[in-house]
Amino acid sequence: xxxxxxxxxxxxxxxxxxxxxxxxxxxxxxxxxxxxxxxxxxxxxxxxxxxxxxxxxxxxxxxxxxxxxxxxxxxxxxxxxxxxxxxxxxxxxxxxxxxxxxxxxxxxxxxxxxxxxxxxxxxxxxxxxxxxxxxxxxxxxxxxxxxxxxxxxxxxxxxxxxxxxxxxxxxxxxxxxxxx
Numbered sequence: 001x002x003x004x005x006x007x008x009x010x011x012x013x014x015x016x017x018x019x020x021x022x023x024x025x026x027x028x029x030x031x032x033x034x035x036x037x038x039x040x041x042x043x044x045x046x047x048x049x050x051x052x053x054x055x056x057x058x059x060x061x062x063x064x065x066x067x068x069x070x071x072x073x074x075x076x077x078x079x080x081x082x083x084x085x086x087x088x089x090x091x092x093x094x095x096x097x098x099x100x101x102x103x104x105x106x107x108x109x110x111x112x113x114x115x116x117x118x119x120x121x122x123x124x125x126x127x128x129x130x131x132x133x134x135x136x137x138x139x140x141x142x143x144x145x146x147x148x149x150x151x152x153x154x155x156x157x158x159x160x161x162x163x164x165x166x167x168x169x170x171x172x173x174x175x176x177x178x179x180x
Contacts, residue, residue, distance in 0.1 A: 001172065002097045002139050003028035003078040005152065006159075008167050012075040014068045024176050029078040032068045033061060037083060044082055048122030051083045058089035074161065081126035084134070094136030095155045096127040144168070145177045 007013045007028050014030035040060075041051045065075060076095075084094065130136035137158045140151040149168055156163040 001025070001141060001144070001177075002095065002152070002155075003076060005144075005168055005171055006076055006095075006161075008171050009156075009161060009164065010073070011161070012065075012070050012073060013078070014065060014070065014075070025171070025173070027078075030065065030068065032064050033077050034079070036060065036064045037079070037086065041083075041086070045080045045123075046119055048119030049082065050126065051085050053085045053088050055089075057086050061086075061090075074159065081123050081130055084126060084130050092134075093159045094130045094134055095159070096131050096136045096138045098127070098138050098140050099142065141177075144172060145174050 003013060004025050013028045015032060016029055017027040017031060019026045037051075040054065040057075044051060061077075081096065087094075127136070127138075131138060135158075137155045138151060139155050140148075143150070144152050147169075149163065149165060152168065153163045
């Protein structure tokens, strides 16, 4: 939902997985960049381990997004916090999307995203590290669903963007939000 809101404000997300029953509005996760990351460092999400820092990753990532159609302006890559070390060569802005851990477990079990629930604490720790040490900001999704856009507004300000409340209210559909 958060990446979709950024995309609705004109932030480039790239070619993404189409909507599905789990994400009726879309996934907003660049398929080419995700494939490059997985082919480079592996599918580490279920393991709860951090990606390594990679020298030269910036050039590779920029090459991937340019080939996927990026030309200019703000762009984002939606991923697990476990991949944050990859972005050390960038002047990255980290937006940490927060939900209750129980909601993450329920959603992850239903969708298969978290097949190993014991990996969730490592993801939460990585988001905490990003927020506390790399200047990341939190977006509280349950608050956004309830109509409180204050954490989203802080994230937009942090990224140098202007939040349009009408775009958010048109995009957010509380009926699609599960596992509160």
